[in-house]
Amino acid sequence: MKILITTQRDFVAQRFDLTAEVVIANVENGQLVGKPRAIIMDRPSAEDLCNMIMEENIAIVICGGIEDRHYQFLTWKKIRVIDFIIGDYETALQQAIAGKLHPGDLLPLSRSDLSL
Amino acid sequence: MMKKTFAVPGEVLLEDLLAGFPHASAVLDEGFKIVAVNRMFEALTGYGRDVAVGVYADFIFRSNMGNNRGQVFQRVVETGETATIEGDIVNRSRKKIGIRFTVSLLHTRRGSHTKGLLVVLEDISAIEATAQKMLSDWSSDIIGHSPKMQAVFDVMPLMSQTEASILITGETGTGKDKIAEAIHRNSPRGKFQFVKINCGALPPDLLESELFGHVKGAFTGAVRDKPGMFKIADKGTIFLTEIGDMPLSLQVKLLSVLDDRAFYPVGGERKESVDVRVIAATHRSLREQVEAGAFREDLFYRLNVLHIHLPPLREREGDTRFLLDYFLQDYATRLGKEIQTFSDAALRHLLNYAYPGNIRELRNIVEYCANVCRKKNIGKEDLPAYLFAQVQAAAPKIPAPDLTPRREAAGKTAASPEDRQAVSGDNWTEIEKKMILEALTASKGNRAKAAEKLGWGRTTLWRKIARYGLG
Numbered sequence: 001m002k003i004l005i006t007t008q009r010d011f012v013a014q015r016f017d018l019t020a021e022v023v024i025a026n027v028e029n030g031q032l033v034g035k036p037r038a039i040i041m042d043r044p045s046a047e048d049l050c051n052m053i054m055e056e057n058i059a060i061v062i063c064g065g066i067e068d069r070h071y072q073f074l075t076w077k078k079i080r081v082i083d084f085i086i087g088d089y090e091t092a093l094q095q096a097i098a099g100k101l102h103p104g105d106l107l108p109l110s111r112s113d114l115s116l
Numbered sequence: 117m118m119k120k121t122f123a124v125p126g127e128v129l130l131e132d133l134l135a136g137f138p139h140a141s142a143v144l145d146e147g148f149k150i151v152a153v154n155r156m157f158e159a160l161t162g163y164g165r166d167v168a169v170g171v172y173a174d175f176i177f178r179s180n181m182g183n184n185r186g187q188v189f190q191r192v193v194e195t196g197e198t199a200t201i202e203g204d205i206v207n208r209s210r211k212k213i214g215i216r217f218t219v220s221l222l223h224t225r226r227g228s229h230t231k232g233l234l235v236v237l238e239d240i241s242a243i244e245a246t247a248q249k250m251l252s253d254w255s256s257d258i259i260g261h262s263p264k265m266q267a268v269f270d271v272m273p274l275m276s277q278t279e280a281s282i283l284i285t286g287e288t289g290t291g292k293d294k295i296a297e298a299i300h301r302n303s304p305r306g307k308f309q310f311v312k313i314n315c316g317a318l319p320p321d322l323l324e325s326e327l328f329g330h331v332k333g334a335f336t337g338a339v340r341d342k343p344g345m346f347k348i349a350d351k352g353t354i355f356l357t358e359i360g361d362m363p364l365s366l367q368v369k370l371l372s373v374l375d376d377r378a379f380y381p382v383g384g385e386r387k388e389s390v391d392v393r394v395i396a397a398t399h400r401s402l403r404e405q406v407e408a409g410a411f412r413e414d415l416f417y418r419l420n421v422l423h424i425h426l427p428p429l430r431e432r433e434g435d436t437r438f439l440l441d442y443f444l445q446d447y448a449t450r451l452g453k454e455i456q457t458f459s460d461a462a463l464r465h466l467l468n469y470a471y472p473g474n475i476r477e478l479r480n481i482v483e484y485c486a487n488v489c490r491k492k493n494i495g496k497e498d499l500p501a502y503l504f505a506q507v508q509a510a511a512p513k514i515p516a517p518d519l520t521p522r523r524e525a526a527g528k529t530a531a532s533p534e535d536r537q538a539v540s541g542d543n544w545t546e547i548e549k550k551m552i553l554e555a556l557t558a559s560k561g562n563r564a565k566a567a568e569k570l571g572w573g574r575t576t577l578w579r580k581i582a583r584y585g586l587g
Contacts, residue, residue: 086175
């Protein structure tokens with residue numbers, strides 16, 4: 001199973017359509033397999049991101065704010081979208097693997113300095 | 117949870133302060149984390165204050181305002197200048213909403229120590245949704261259906277979206293001010309000041325002080341610093357009407373402001389920077405003034421980046437009737453009268469009149485009629501007397517430009533010998549003025565045809581028009 005997280009430096013990106021970086025993690029039997037792969041996109045584009053998610057056979061998308069049309073498209077394609085996450089992406093990934101991440105979660109921040 | 121207080125007079129609760137704001141608003145601390153929000157903010161973003169407070173603002177805003185690494189916030193803190201940015205947010209309902217962000221600095225009364233930022237999020241989605249409608253609805257307060265006015269309406273939306281200077285030309289009373297204001301209001305600068313100044317109304321020294329401001333002691337009576345109109349219009353638009361009457365010495369300074377976006381106030385040593393869009397208007401032909409040496413050529417080209425020419429009312433087919441009805445309804449409502457329309461005779465006379473004062477004159481005529489009329493329909497007897505003055509044998513009391521109704525009698529040409537005879541009591545200047553106006557009226561403002569009708573060359577006609585101030 002593949003999990004894609006939209007990222008902005010160490011954090012889950014605020015917005016799906018403005019995301020220029022993503023991290024893709026492979027998860028097997030509730031365990032992270034290998035090192036998560038970071039991909040920098042040509043440009044921020046919700047459409048390009050949706051295409052990448054389809055091509056990469058992503059099962060779960062972890063993101064920040066996402067427009068309803070993109071959310072509906074992804075869920076229609078049987079992709080689980082955990083949106084409006086606030087926090088650092090590593091914690092989000094760990095929580096998702098543990099099955100404890102829910103839409104709108106404000107994660108306990110692993111960094112005291114929240115400045116971007 | 118203990119409520120946060122703030123160092124404004126007394127100890128004001130931020131929540132109480134923000135509750136009075138008509139838009140979604142949030143106060144951020146020095147680290148750009150949210151300290152307080154109002155109810156409108158909660159409704160707009162979908163985040164309650166229990167979640168939002170203490171979180172870095174961008175995680176809650178989810179905006180595209182270009183605040184990467186808090187750049188916008190940091191810039192406001194460093195410069196102290198309020199930033200206004202248009203963008204959008206994605207709220208908790210996954211809806212993208214157009215927003216105008218205004219970020220301003222908050223600091224304590226004690227010294228300049230920064231206390232935080234105030235961010236106002238103005239929902240402009242309704243404006244954006246109707247933007248297309250607005251673009252085609254420029255005539256909401258500028259009335260006109262004639263092809264020439266439609267051509268003006270067509271270019272106005274484009275001009276509002278640029279930063280270039282605009283020159284508006286047209287006869288007096290054609291609505292140059294309205295057009296300038298409409299362009300400003302529909303431009304990204306629309307929420308800032310629109311400052312109008314008449315360059316022909318003030319003596320040169322006073323005009324310089326009005327435009328650029330002065331410092332204390334710059335001249336006798338300058339008892340304090342005064343910001344000029346350019347400074348007041350910062351981030352907005354300055355509308356210089358009657359630019360053709362601006363003295364040459366000031367034209368140089370204006371050119372310098374347009375080029376450098378900075379100027380020295382009168383008597384000042386510190387250069388003031390401004391971000392102002394200039395719209396200029398004149399009823400004169402600037403090109404001819406340039407040729408005559410009364411207007412700087414470089415300034416003319418600098419102002420004439422975009423050009424709108426407003427047609428006189430006599431060239432706006434069909435608009436006269438429409439405007440008559442519009443103003444009649446307007447004044448009847450204002451005066452609480454039951455006037456419904458014009459009688460056929462009055463209407464025939466009004467439609468045949470040339471309106472040298474254009475819409476301003478037409479409006480004044482209708483206002484006069486509405487005040488005088490005691491019936492439901494405005495009759496010929498309710499029209500201002502000067503409209504009939506030309507056909508009276510006695511010499512008119514009012515200057516000739518106002519005495520130009522078209523001839524009603526069939527078979528007469530506009531400048532027929534009989535007409536000339538009718539005004540034989542006037543001196544030659546008055547007669548010539550009337551001949552010119554009648555020829556222009558007959559040729560619907562076409563100067564070449566008017567010159568031909570009068571048997572003059574075009575230059576002669578132009579010179580006489582200029583001499584008599586008929587242009």
